[in-house]
Amino acid sequence: MMITGKALIGGVSVKGNGSAFLAFDPTKKESIEPAFYAVDAAQIDEACRQSQAAFDPFRATSDEQRAQFLETIAQQIIELGDVLIVRSMAESGLPRVRLEGERGRTVTQLKLFADLLREGSWRDVRIDAALPERQPPRPDLRMQLIGLGPVAVFAASNFPLAFSVAGGDTASAFAAGCPVVLKAHFAHPGTSELVAQAIVKAVQLCQLPAGVFSMLSGIGNELGQALVRHPAIQAVGFTGSRQGGIALMQTAATRVQPIPVYAEMSSINPVFLLPHALANRANEIAAGFAAALTMGVGQFCTNPGLVLGIEGADFDHFAALAAQTLATAQSGTMLTPGIASNYQTGVANMAQQADVTTVINTPIEQGKGAPALFTTSGKVFLEQAELHHEIFGPASIFVACKDADEIRQVAESLEGQLTATLQMDEADTIVAAQLLPVLERKVGRILVNGFPTGVEVVSSMVHGGPFPATSDGRSTSVGTAAIHRFLRPVSYQNMPQTLLPQALQEDNPLGIWRRRDGALTRQ
Numbered sequence: 001m002m003i004t005g006k007a008l009i010g011g012v013s014v015k016g017n018g019s020a021f022l023a024f025d026p027t028k029k030e031s032i033e034p035a036f037y038a039v040d041a042a043q044i045d046e047a048c049r050q051s052q053a054a055f056d057p058f059r060a061t062s063d064e065q066r067a068q069f070l071e072t073i074a075q076q077i078i079e080l081g082d083v084l085i086v087r088s089m090a091e092s093g094l095p096r097v098r099l100e101g102e103r104g105r106t107v108t109q110l111k112l113f114a115d116l117l118r119e120g121s122w123r124d125v126r127i128d129a130a131l132p133e134r135q136p137p138r139p140d141l142r143m144q145l146i147g148l149g150p151v152a153v154f155a156a157s158n159f160p161l162a163f164s165v166a167g168g169d170t171a172s173a174f175a176a177g178c179p180v181v182l183k184a185h186f187a188h189p190g191t192s193e194l195v196a197q198a199i200v201k202a203v204q205l206c207q208l209p210a211g212v213f214s215m216l217s218g219i220g221n222e223l224g225q226a227l228v229r230h231p232a233i234q235a236v237g238f239t240g241s242r243q244g245g246i247a248l249m250q251t252a253a254t255r256v257q258p259i260p261v262y263a264e265m266s267s268i269n270p271v272f273l274l275p276h277a278l279a280n281r282a283n284e285i286a287a288g289f290a291a292a293l294t295m296g297v298g299q300f301c302t303n304p305g306l307v308l309g310i311e312g313a314d315f316d317h318f319a320a321l322a323a324q325t326l327a328t329a330q331s332g333t334m335l336t337p338g339i340a341s342n343y344q345t346g347v348a349n350m351a352q353q354a355d356v357t358t359v360i361n362t363p364i365e366q367g368k369g370a371p372a373l374f375t376t377s378g379k380v381f382l383e384q385a386e387l388h389h390e391i392f393g394p395a396s397i398f399v400a401c402k403d404a405d406e407i408r409q410v411a412e413s414l415e416g417q418l419t420a421t422l423q424m425d426e427a428d429t430i431v432a433a434q435l436l437p438v439l440e441r442k443v444g445r446i447l448v449n450g451f452p453t454g455v456e457v458v459s460s461m462v463h464g465g466p467f468p469a470t471s472d473g474r475s476t477s478v479g480t481a482a483i484h485r486f487l488r489p490v491s492y493q494n495m496p497q498t499l500l501p502q503a504l505q506e507d508n509p510l511g512i513w514r515r516r517d518g519a520l521t522r523q
């Protein structure tokens with residue numbers, strides 16, 4: 001496989017009819033050949049039409065066939081070898097060890113959905129047998145979940161592999177039996193083409209319809225808007241900025257047939273330092289916080305951008321320890337010049353806010369990011385909505401609250417978040433219990449004595465939360481529950497056995513768990 005600069009539409013490598021653009025190496029600050037060409041409206045339409053034609057035959061495949069497809073994609077990604085890692089390093093500025101780990105995560109994610117398909121519970125089968133003797137008689141009713149239809153997936157900037165071409169949105173859509181039309185991120189087009197070629201090869205090896213996958217390239221918003229407007233597209237998976245996510249939501253809502261947009265957008269991931277933990281483990285917590293904040297130059301959606309504690313000597317001691325560690329941290333190359341510029345603007349804006357003290361704000365060269373740390377009071381944080389905004393990068397604000405009641409007030413004032421962390425000892429249980437109902441309403445994942453930057457790829461993970469963390473707080477983009485974004489229920493009433501889907505047939509030929517007359521059974 002080699003990088004050609006072309007899009008992939010229905011398994012065919014196609015030169016875009018739009019303008020040319022180059023990838024950029026943020027470390028060397030130079031462009032990378034070859035040129036890529038943006039697709040035009042006709043090519044977008046062709047990809048969407050092919051995905052629509054592929055939907056029925058693709059969703060008709062067995063769970064085992066789709067499981068093998070996902071595993072074949074994983075194997076093809078592995079077989080790309082070092083070429084994929086080297087190109088990703090050049091386009092993202094990320095180190096080898098990070099990208100090798102991210103490749104492993106991508107492969108694990110694909111296999112996780114393969115396992116889910118074989119286990120079968122994703123269909124949520126429910127059977128209520130007929131009761132002819134009842135008055136009025138009850139009909140035979142059987143329900144399962146089926147795929148929504150073609151999904152437009154938007155690759156993320158900060159994870160060129162795990163939240164990109166073959167990331168969780170693509171994997172969960174494929175598992176649901178939905179074709180994918182993917183918008184590659186302009187920051188890593190070569191990486192995207194390599195992975196897209198791996199998917200196309202898997203489509204061919206598994207003898208699936210060519211329209212099951214297409215990858216489109218381009219710069220600017222029009223490609224994404226055109227995808228969401230296209231009548232063939234039935235759902236959207238997006239990871240990116242709040243502004244971008246909201247724009248797609250608005251487009252999807254104004255279609256003749258509105259469609260769901262599952263957008264993961266903005267979060268500051270509060271960390272609550274409860275009194276006994278702070279008194280007993282300030283050094284440990286400060287070190288963990290500094291490591292989490294600076295990991296990957298802070299370019300994680302779960303970065304701990306807000307830390308809260310009760311004002312006093314213990315909180316001051318913690319803040320001093322964290323500042324001391326962060327002051328020695330090196331600047332790092334950010335993923336794109338645009339991300340770096342937005343980070344520096346966000347830090348500068350925070351530094352200008354009234355009653356906010358700048359603890360660390362190291363001057364840095366263009367294209368790089370370094371830790372920035374600010375402090376303020378609970379009262380000021382409650383009064384100034386600007387302090388609640390995400391700064392994408394290694395920046396955080398420490399908020400000293402006068403007491404536990406004010407901490408709860410701050411928690412209540414927060415927008416929806418991906419995560420919240422409780423640093424607590426056993427003696428903090430009562431305070432934690434008082435915070436927990438608030439956090440359950442505000443966030444998708446609640447951690448104890450850890451930091452949120454690690455997102456495990458397991459069935460029980462939730463990577464989502466109330467708006468604006470995501471556009472739909474009922475969803476997750478990581479973990480097997482991510483498949484439910486791209487499914488809908490269909491009920492079959494008095495359907496002859498010969499016409500029923502296999503999962504609903506009386507003898508349960510798939511051997512899956514089903515809810516029958518209210519009881520979970522394999523019968």
